[in-house]
Amino acid sequence: MIAWTIYITFAGAVVILLLPRSFARWIALAATMAGLAISLAPFFRHDVDLAHFTTIVRVPWVPTLGINYHLALDGISLVLVLVTGIAAVSAVLFSWDVNKRANEFFFWLLLVVGGSYGVFLSADLFLLFLFYELVIVPKYFLIAIFGSTNKEYGAMKLTLYSFFGGTLVFIGVIAAYASAGSLDLNQLAQFQFSPQLQSWAFPVLFFGFAVLAGIWPLHTWAPTGHVAAPTAGSMLLAGIVMKLGAYAALRVAMNLFPQGFQMWRNTLVVLSVIGIVYAAAVALRQRDLKFVIGYSSVSHMGFVLLGLATANVFGVSGAVLQMFSHGVIGALLFAVAGTMIYRRTHTRDLDELASMNLRRALPFAAFTFVIASAASMGIPGFSGFAAEITILIGAWKTYPVAVWIVGAGMVLVAAFTLRALKRSFFDVDPANASAAPPQMDPITIPEKLGAGLLMLATVTVGVYPKILLDRIQPAVEAMRFLK
Amino acid sequence: MVGLITFLIIIPVAGAMVLYIGHPKNPRAVALIFNALSGFYALMLWQKFDAGTPGLQLIERHPWIPAIGAEYVVGIDGLSLILVLLTSLVFPFAFCAQKLERGACALMLVMHAALYGTFTAQNFVLWFLFYEMSLVPAFLLIKIYGGENRDYAAVKFFLYTFLGSVAMLLAFLGIYFAKGTFDFVTLADLGKSGLIAGNFKWFVFGGIFLGLAVKVPLFPFHTWLPDAYQTAPTGVSMVLTGTLSKMGVYGFIRLLVPLFPNEIKIAGPWILTLIVCSIVFAPLAAWVQRDLKRMVAYLSINHLGYCLLGLFAIAAASTSSLIDMHAALSGVFLQIFNHGITAAALFYFVGLLEQRRGLRGIDDFGGLMARTPLLCGWMSVAMFSSLGLPGLNGFVGEFLIFKGSFATAATFTAVAILGLLFTAVTFMRAMQSLFSGPLAESCTGFSDLLLSEKVVIVPVTLLMFAIGISPQFVFNIFNATVVQMARLFG
Numbered sequence: 001m002i003a004w005t006i007y008i009t010f011a012g013a014v015v016i017l018l019l020p021r022s023f024a025r026w027i028a029l030a031a032t033m034a035g036l037a038i039s040l041a042p043f044f045r046h047d048v049d050l051a052h053f054t055t056i057v058r059v060p061w062v063p064t065l066g067i068n069y070h071l072a073l074d075g076i077s078l079v080l081v082l083v084t085g086i087a088a089v090s091a092v093l094f095s096w097d098v099n100k101r102a103n104e105f106f107f108w109l110l111l112v113v114g115g116s117y118g119v120f121l122s123a124d125l126f127l128l129f130l131f132y133e134l135v136i137v138p139k140y141f142l143i144a145i146f147g148s149t150n151k152e153y154g155a156m157k158l159t160l161y162s163f164f165g166g167t168l169v170f171i172g173v174i175a176a177y178a179s180a181g182s183l184d185l186n187q188l189a190q191f192q193f194s195p196q197l198q199s200w201a202f203p204v205l206f207f208g209f210a211v212l213a214g215i216w217p218l219h220t221w222a223p224t225g226h227v228a229a230p231t232a233g234s235m236l237l238a239g240i241v242m243k244l245g246a247y248a249a250l251r252v253a254m255n256l257f258p259q260g261f262q263m264w265r266n267t268l269v270v271l272s273v274i275g276i277v278y279a280a281a282v283a284l285r286q287r288d289l290k291f292v293i294g295y296s297s298v299s300h301m302g303f304v305l306l307g308l309a310t311a312n313v314f315g316v317s318g319a320v321l322q323m324f325s326h327g328v329i330g331a332l333l334f335a336v337a338g339t340m341i342y343r344r345t346h347t348r349d350l351d352e353l354a355s356m357n358l359r360r361a362l363p364f365a366a367f368t369f370v371i372a373s374a375a376s377m378g379i380p381g382f383s384g385f386a387a388e389i390t391i392l393i394g395a396w397k398t399y400p401v402a403v404w405i406v407g408a409g410m411v412l413v414a415a416f417t418l419r420a421l422k423r424s425f426f427d428v429d430p431a432n433a434s435a436a437p438p439q440m441d442p443i444t445i446p447e448k449l450g451a452g453l454l455m456l457a458t459v460t461v462g463v464y465p466k467i468l469l470d471r472i473q474p475a476v477e478a479m480r481f482l483k
Numbered sequence: 484m485v486g487l488i489t490f491l492i493i494i495p496v497a498g499a500m501v502l503y504i505g506h507p508k509n510p511r512a513v514a515l516i517f518n519a520l521s522g523f524y525a526l527m528l529w530q531k532f533d534a535g536t537p538g539l540q541l542i543e544r545h546p547w548i549p550a551i552g553a554e555y556v557v558g559i560d561g562l563s564l565i566l567v568l569l570t571s572l573v574f575p576f577a578f579c580a581q582k583l584e585r586g587a588c589a590l591m592l593v594m595h596a597a598l599y600g601t602f603t604a605q606n607f608v609l610w611f612l613f614y615e616m617s618l619v620p621a622f623l624l625i626k627i628y629g630g631e632n633r634d635y636a637a638v639k640f641f642l643y644t645f646l647g648s649v650a651m652l653l654a655f656l657g658i659y660f661a662k663g664t665f666d667f668v669t670l671a672d673l674g675k676s677g678l679i680a681g682n683f684k685w686f687v688f689g690g691i692f693l694g695l696a697v698k699v700p701l702f703p704f705h706t707w708l709p710d711a712y713q714t715a716p717t718g719v720s721m722v723l724t725g726t727l728s729k730m731g732v733y734g735f736i737r738l739l740v741p742l743f744p745n746e747i748k749i750a751g752p753w754i755l756t757l758i759v760c761s762i763v764f765a766p767l768a769a770w771v772q773r774d775l776k777r778m779v780a781y782l783s784i785n786h787l788g789y790c791l792l793g794l795f796a797i798a799a800a801s802t803s804s805l806i807d808m809h810a811a812l813s814g815v816f817l818q819i820f821n822h823g824i825t826a827a828a829l830f831y832f833v834g835l836l837e838q839r840r841g842l843r844g845i846d847d848f849g850g851l852m853a854r855t856p857l858l859c860g861w862m863s864v865a866m867f868s869s870l871g872l873p874g875l876n877g878f879v880g881e882f883l884i885f886k887g888s889f890a891t892a893a894t895f896t897a898v899a900i901l902g903l904l905f906t907a908v909t910f911m912r913a914m915q916s917l918f919s920g921p922l923a924e925s926c927t928g929f930s931d932l933l934l935s936e937k938v939v940i941v942p943v944t945l946l947m948f949a950i951g952i953s954p955q956f957v958f959n960i961f962n963a964t965v966v967q968m969a970r971l972f973g
Binding site: 129132178 | 807867874878885890897900904911958962
């Protein structure tokens with residue numbers, strides 16, 4: 001059933017190309033809504049085994065080489081499929097006013113979404129790599145054609161980083177395939193790779209994937225890419241694409257090479273802690289609102305990597321929860337900055353925004369941004385808090401020092417978030433404090449719906465994280481590196 | 484009695500005769516008709532070919548020069564068949580790329596026949612005859628119909644390949660005097676126990692290696708290639724890279740590896756080093772080229788390097804498992820086919836740009852995406868196929884090659900994978916400066932893909948997708964041959 005997320009999305013992409021331009025956004029909305037609905041279905045059924053990576057489809061593909069079209073589902077995949085669905089629907093809603101080459105735009109957008117569903121559900125390493133690389137191309141075109149500031153540079157940088165990561169991943173995939181003779185992820189997870197192989201194959205594979213997750217110091221594509229992308233592009237980048245890297249690092253690198261993971265754990269912790277603190281500090285100094293959010297993404301993804309590196313149930317479950325949480329919050333922040341503000345003011349410069357009295361001009365945007373900032377800072381009641389506290393509990397057991405440093409980093413996160421919030425919406429210029437707010441187009445209904453969906457997701461998970469954790473935790477416990 | 488394969492070889496020759504004698508008004512149409520005819524015969528060959536049985540099939544054997552053991556023997560196995568099919572595909576594609584004069588069309592057809600002959604001949608004398616027969620038309624095509632710098636390029640091309648051929652001929656005479664036969668199958672059976680005793684075998688080995696290494700070409704014998712490909716007319720470049728370069732790879736698989744299994748195990752690391760140099764340096768050289776044709780030419784060296792990597796990684800290993808050998812050989816065969824169509828397609832697109840602009844420097848274009856979206860889109864597919872994006876044909880072959888070679892030559896393979904990255908960088912840079920940015924003033928009059936161009940490029944691109952998504956139908960052609968060769972090499 002859940003496999004249909006992939007088929008419907010790709011089918012939607014093809015239909016968009018065939019039908020006239022004015023239908024494009026409706027088809028995209030229908031396809032992404034269908035994907036979201038399908039990904040919600042397993043939450044209401046109790047006959048789905050989410051504790052193990054259970055096969056859904058398995059068809060021989062290239063039988064002579066043991067390559068299968070093999071999809072599977074467990075709790076981790078399900079959560080990421082869900083966040084893909086949520087981010088995709090809201091990205092379409094926030095692109096409702098795209099007029100220029102609309103069918104092409106939604107075509108690329110659906111390819112990114114469909115490819116991401118494919119990565120999260122693949123149980124065959126070849127298939128996973130295929131989907132993973134497949135996402136690069138539409139991403140490039142989304143940014144290079146429809147982007148804004150410095151779009152060609154941003155698109156190229158992102159693509160080259162992706163190819164670089166992809167090359168490392170490729171080496172790791174070949175190493176795994178050549179030693180174990182299989183591409184089935186479940187079989188590979190049973191295979192005993194030699195420690196010598198693991199000691200180098202793990203970092204190659206992990207860092208290859210982590211490029212896309214924005215690990216420090218390979219993160220620099222993220223801020224420029226996010227800034228250059230159109231709003232929907234940034235939402236998908238932050239919401240989904242960065243998760244591809246983190247998810248694959250967990251599912252492939254860590255689960256296949258547990259001993260290699262043990263050898264490199266400390267390095268990972270150090271890098272992720274640097275990433276959290278460094279990105280937050282840089283964000284504090286940015287003037288462009290999108291750069292602030294871009295660096296905050298790097299900082300938040302640092303938490304994911306820290307959670308993964310703790311190698312216990314709490315840390316890893318928290319990391320998966322953080323992937324969901326950041327997917328929603330990151331998408332929301334970019335939606336506010338890119339569409340609600342930039343589309344109307346044509347500037348993202350915090351100093352210029354400060355003089356615009358936006359709070360009175362765009363009250364709904366202000367409200368949304370407050371919620372998003374609160375969630376991003378990790379205020380209890382939002383998903384960010386639930387995820388980060390779980391990660392820190394996990395980290396506390398093994399790396400107490402890291403928790404202290406990260407704690408200081410969280411203060412920086414709060415500082416730059418508050419600064420951005422204050423500068424963009426709540427700085428009142430004393431000279432024209434009483435002047436009427438500037439006339440701007442009101443926030444449209446699709447924008448309200450999209451923002452509403454994302455806010456609903458972060459609040460629901462923030463108030464009741466059990467709904468996801470109950471599904472994540474058994475799947476994490478089944479992973480090999482915990483045993 | 485004349486068999487199917489002989490017919491296949493005769494048809495293009497007949498076409499060349501018709502062009503030479505008949506002075507037709509539209510030589511290209513005549514050439515295409517003969518291409519269609521030989522393509523039909525190639526398909527018949529495929530249909531008659533029994534993919535389940537290993538070894539040569541549809542053999543025709545006639546005495547020729549009995550005094551020196553030279554026979555007319557032609558036959559096909561999976562490897563020959565895939566190359567025959569590739570040749571039948573690339574030639575019409577090349578004829579469509581460009582209007583060539585009558586003489587050029589005739590020379591191309593002679594080359595066409597020579598290629599069929601090379602890929603099916605099973606006796607060294609016959610093979611060498613066809614091998615050389617392809618050289619002369621290629622030389623003339625560059626020399627007479629080439630662009631700027633054609634004299635230099637043609638002579639360089641001829642001297643390099645001819646020296647290689649002479650070395651190979653001398654080496655084979657050495658083998659003949661030792662064993663008294665030119666038959667490939669017989670020689671391959673003798674190869675295990677050593678063809679020639681003493682140090683003399685290294686001269687023989689070196690001679691054959693040199694001849695083939697120049698043809699492929701392998702670093703550092705490659706310097707003729709960028710000049711030749713750059714100056715040749717588009718259609719000729721397509722044929723040179725799509726099929727002629729495969730003669731070298733084919734020779735390595737059919738001659739060098741079976742005949743000298745023990746020597747290769749000794750020389751293996753050295754050969755692999757050269758191959759990895761080809762793979763890594765060629766895309767770096769391509770990166771800095773300003774001329775698009777030269778860029779594609781350098782990338783060709785890189786892609787053929789992958790074929791040799793797969794082959795020599797398993798041939799040089801003291802032991803390697805059958806599974807790895809199957810993967811590597813399947814990858815090599817598939818890569819041969821893939822590179823043929825993808826590289827030809829790249830040259831085709833460069834040709835289209837050149838027709839529109841009159842120039843082909845990377846800086847002579849800009850912002851084409853706005854003016855010619857279809858041209859850019861289809862060209863991007865060819866580029867992505869060449870850089871090995873999953874879902875397209877290039878990836879499957881490279882994946883298998885790396886899988887097979889990793890087990891026996893892990894370090895070489897790991898370094899070679901860097902070549903993929905450099906190729907990607909080269910293509911991304913090219914795409915950026917050609918397609919994006921503001922539309923260059925000189926490109927405002929460009930027309931997008933014409934119907935006649937779409938008719939050519941759409942089927943080729945569909946084939947790339949088909950192999951990328953479901954390669955099994957190609958594997959079926961050569962599976963039995965792969966299994967048999969793996970046993971022979973192992």
